[in-house]
Amino acid sequence: MGYQLWASPITGYRRRGTRLRDFRAALAAKITAYEIFEPLLSCPSHAPASDMLMELTRRDFDVAGVRSDPDSPVSGFVKRTNLISGLVQEHAEKFLPDEVIDPADTIEQLLDQLRNRRYLFVRLDEAISGIVTLADLNKPLVRVYLFGLISLLEIHMSFWVAQEFPNDTWKSVIGADRLAKAESAQAQRRERGQDLSLADCLQFADKRDLIVGCDRLRGSLDLGSKKAATRCLKNAEDLRNTLAHSQYDLVEGSTWSDLIELVLWMRSLIARSDDSVDQHVAERAHGYIGALW
Numbered sequence: 001m002g003y004q005l006w007a008s009p010i011t012g013y014r015r016r017g018t019r020l021r022d023f024r025a026a027l028a029a030k031i032t033a034y035e036i037f038e039p040l041l042s043c044p045s046h047a048p049a050s051d052m053l054m055e056l057t058r059r060d061f062d063v064a065g066v067r068s069d070p071d072s073p074v075s076g077f078v079k080r081t082n083l084i085s086g087l088v089q090e091h092a093e094k095f096l097p098d099e100v101i102d103p104a105d106t107i108e109q110l111l112d113q114l115r116n117r118r119y120l121f122v123r124l125d126e127a128i129s130g131i132v133t134l135a136d137l138n139k140p141l142v143r144v145y146l147f148g149l150i151s152l153l154e155i156h157m158s159f160w161v162a163q164e165f166p167n168d169t170w171k172s173v174i175g176a177d178r179l180a181k182a183e184s185a186q187a188q189r190r191e192r193g194q195d196l197s198l199a200d201c202l203q204f205a206d207k208r209d210l211i212v213g214c215d216r217l218r219g220s221l222d223l224g225s226k227k228a229a230t231r232c233l234k235n236a237e238d239l240r241n242t243l244a245h246s247q248y249d250l251v252e253g254s255t256w257s258d259l260i261e262l263v264l265w266m267r268s269l270i271a272r273s274d275d276s277v278d279q280h281v282a283e284r285a286h287g288y289i290g291a292l293w
Contacts, residue, residue: 006159006277012285014278020270023152024108031141033110034103037122037130042067042074045089053083063119065128066092073127095121095128103130107145108267111137115260134256143243143250146263150240153266156273157207160217161199163280168198170210178206204240208233221272235262 006018016022042065043052056064057080065074066088076092083091101113101120113120114134122130136142161170171179185201202210211217212229223229239262242250251259 006155007281009281009284011288011290012281014281020152020267020274023148027148028108028145029106031107031145032103033101033105033120033122033130033132035141036107036136036139037103037132038136040065040074040077040121040129040131043078043088044069045075045087045092047088049083049086049088049091052078052088053080056080056083062133063131074129077121100128101132107142111260111263115257115264137256137259138248138250146239146250147243149263149266149270150236150243153236153270154204154207154240156270156277157204157211158199158202159277160221160273161202161207161210164214164217165199165210170199170202173210173213174202174206178203182206204237205234208237220276221269223269232262232265236266 007014017026041061043055045066045068052064056062061080063077063079066076066078067074076094078088078091078093098113099117099119099121100123101110103122103124105113110120110132114132114137119131119133121128122132124130164170165173181203182198182201186196186198189196189201208230211221212223212226212233218224218226218229223232235258239250239259242252
């Protein structure tokens with residue numbers, strides 16, 4: 001069913017809303033820094049550093065802005081770890097250009113920029129007054145983007161399993177226990193009035209193993225070695241499960257750097273697969289002339 005959802009196997013027509021660029025335009029471009037940033041609270045520049053250290057520790061803030069008074073613009077920022085002695089102004093740092101973002105920057109831009117840093121400052125109305133930290137990537141809107149990307153990845157996986165193993169020939173490849181689980185899932189769905197094919201009832205891990213085990217697919221999708229492909233797809237599955245179970249911290253037991261690298265890898269893989277899907281259906285439909293208009 002995967003190829004039928006995306007493209008007609010007869011005409012080669014690719015349906016609207018099925019490409020990565022459609023997903024990015026409809027969702028990724030709409031989730032911006034403005035939707036997830038927090039106000040940048042500031043320390044008085046003349047306050048004792050030790051007092052501000054206690055306040056930031058109490059709030060679990062890593063950084064804060066610096067102002068001379070409540071109505072003045074933020075002139076810089078301080079890191080909590082530096083507030084050991086003296087006054088706050090003695091530890092103030094200037095904002096660097098690559099640390100300051102626009103509120104219209106998209107979630108994909110934010111992920112690229114947060115690969116090697118813990119926070120970004122947001123400029124609003126010509127003044128720096130907001131901050132986006134790695135912790136903000138736990139927010140619901142970001143989770144929607146991540147889950148959508150993983151869902152798109154799994155649909156791509158279903159497409160290639162259907163192409164490489166027509167007529168359920170994959171049944172001779174996966175283990176008997178995995179086949180039994182798929183058959184059980186199919187039976188349960190049918191009891192609920194959902195007439196799904198057996199292939200549609202495969203688990204993410206089943207599709208992963210079928211794709212990784214196929215040298216031709218690994219090569220055409222540029223997945224690398226079996227070990228590398230298995231590791232990345234396993235990480236994608238783990239992230240999907242974390243999102244599905246609404247765990248508070250998306251990177252518990254891992255790191256934000258690892259998660260961001262995984263997201264970039266998935267995005268790249270889906271883009272390559274998109275191109276291959278277009279080529280595949282175009283070749284199948286070559287020479288077709290329809291009677292509808």
